[in-house]
Amino acid sequence: MINGHHQLLGVLGSLKGITSEYVASECVLKLYEEGQLQLINKTEPQQLTQFAAHFIVNTDQPQSCNFATFLPVGEDTPLQRAEWIKYLGVFANLETRANQVYDAIKKNYMCLSKMATSRKASFKLIVAWMAYNDGVWSFTKEAFKLKYVEDAGGENIDDSINKVTYNVSIPDDLEAFHAILCTVDVVIDETYTSDPTAYNASTFLQNLNVEDQSCFAFMANQSLWRYDKRIQNSVILDWYDGAISQPHLVLADLVEALFPSGNYTTTYFRNIAKGEGIISIGPEMCDRESSIAMEPLIVACQ
Numbered sequence: 171m172i173n174g175h176h177q178l179l180g181v182l183g184s185l186k187g188i189t190s191e192y193v194a195s196e197c198v199l200k201l202y203e204e205g206q207l208q209l210i211n212k213t214e215p216q217q218l219t220q221f222a223a224h225f226i227v228n229t230d231q232p233q234s235c236n237f238a239t240f241l242p243v244g245e246d247t248p249l250q251r252a253e254w255i256k257y258l259g260v261f262a263n264l265e266t267r268a269n270q271v272y273d274a275i276k277k278n279y280m281c282l283s284k285m286a287t288s289r290k291a292s293f294k295l296i297v298a299w300m301a302y303n304d305g306v307w308s309f310t311k312e313a314f315k316l317k318y319v320e321d322a323g324g325e326n327i328d329d330s331i332n333k334v335t336y337n338v339s340i341p342d343d344l345e346a347f348h349a350i351l352c353t354v355d356v357v358i359d360e361t362y363t364s365d366p367t368a369y370n371a372s373t374f375l376q377n378l379n380v381e382d383q384s385c386f387a388f389m390a391n392q393s394l395w396r397y398d399k400r401i402q403n404s405v406i407l408d409w410y411d412g413a414i415s416q417p418h419l420v421l422a423d424l425v426e427a428l429f430p431s432g433n434y435t436t437t438y439f440r441n442i443a444k445g446e447g448i449i450s451i452g453p454e455m456c457d458r459e460s461s462i463a464m465e466p467l468i469v470a471c472q
Contacts, residue, residue: 177464178255178271178415197464200453243410246313248321248417249276255415267463274466279321279418281471286323286425294325295355295428302361302377307347308335310360318417322424327354338379351378352385356393356427359442364405366398371442394443395427399436402451413438422469437467 177197242254252275259268297319299310309327310316311334316326327350336347351357361377363369371394375383388394397420400408413420423436440446 178466197453197456200456242414247317248314248420249279251314251414252276252417271466274468275416275418278466278468278471279421282418282421282425282469283321283323285471286421286429287321289323289429291323294323296327296353297322297324297356297358297424297428298327298351298354299358299360301359305339306335306337307377315358318421318424321421322428324356324424324428338377344379348380348382351380351388355387355391356395357388358395358397358427358439360397366396366401366405366407366448369396369398369442370445374442389443392441392443393427395439395441397438399438399440399446399448400451401448408451409438416466418469419467 242251245251245254253272255272256265256268259265299312299315299319301308301310309331319326331350333346336343338344338347357374359374361369361374363373374394383389397409397413398407400412402408419437420439422434423439426434426436427439427441440448
């Protein structure tokens with residue numbers, strides 16, 4: 171998860187070990203393939219003592235004095251999640267670089283948001299983040315996702331819908347769920363799948379179990395999205411790494427989803443209503459020296 175931040179700081183060269191080969195960074199994969207990165211077995215604590223700092227996200231595990239908790243996922247806004255680069259900067263004596271990167275990202279994010287939210291639309295598009303699991307659909311309550319929608323100039327589904335989960339095999343639930351979907355303009359489908367390459371619009375519609383889809387604006391407008399566009403080994407999503415360190419790119423994707431220009435290529439979101447597939451990340455895609463800091467990708471914004 172911290173590889174996106176590492177690359178922006180330019181400290182991949184000082185990254186010596188990883189505890190899983192499931193990473194969504196081209197250049198980390200390249201280092202690993204070249205043998206410059208060790209795979210560490212985290213169940214053997216003595217293997218971790220050789221490192222100055224071992225960054226962890228699971229705070230329930232036994233702590234060691236070189237453990238440093240890294241929890242951007244606990245933050246409520248996209249920019250707060252990105253700001254954890256400053257925390258990493260302290261460990262690498264790169265506070266100035268970390269501040270510069272964060273400031274550039276924040277400036278671009280705020281500009282894109284201002285541009286999107288100041289549009290004189292007669293009505294705001296309703297956006298729903300939703301996921302299906304074992305017969306039940308649920309709408310997200312994660313604050314940072316709802317914030318993304320607001321910052322992109324959209325509106326989240328009505329707060330008065332206090333019921334979050336809907337069981338498609340219960341007629342009353344299905345009816346209420348159907349009524350909500352009839353108000354939605356853009357859907358972000360977060361359903362977990364072990365095979366994202368095979369997950370498409372028909373998979374989504376099968377899980378809905380709704381016969382009459384005539385009122386679904388998001389289908390008529392072809393605005394059905396997933397955030398699994400960048401993926402490694404068919405399972406590891408860059409959404410949980412690069413998207414945390416560069417939230418302005420996520421925002422730019424959402425702005426394109428809400429206000430399609432047709433000339434912006436999304437980074438993390440793919441439109442399954444239009445049959446868009448995934449991009450498989452591999453070490454051969456790393457086009458720079460690992461010791462050179464990666465510049466945040468700045469989106470054109472007036």
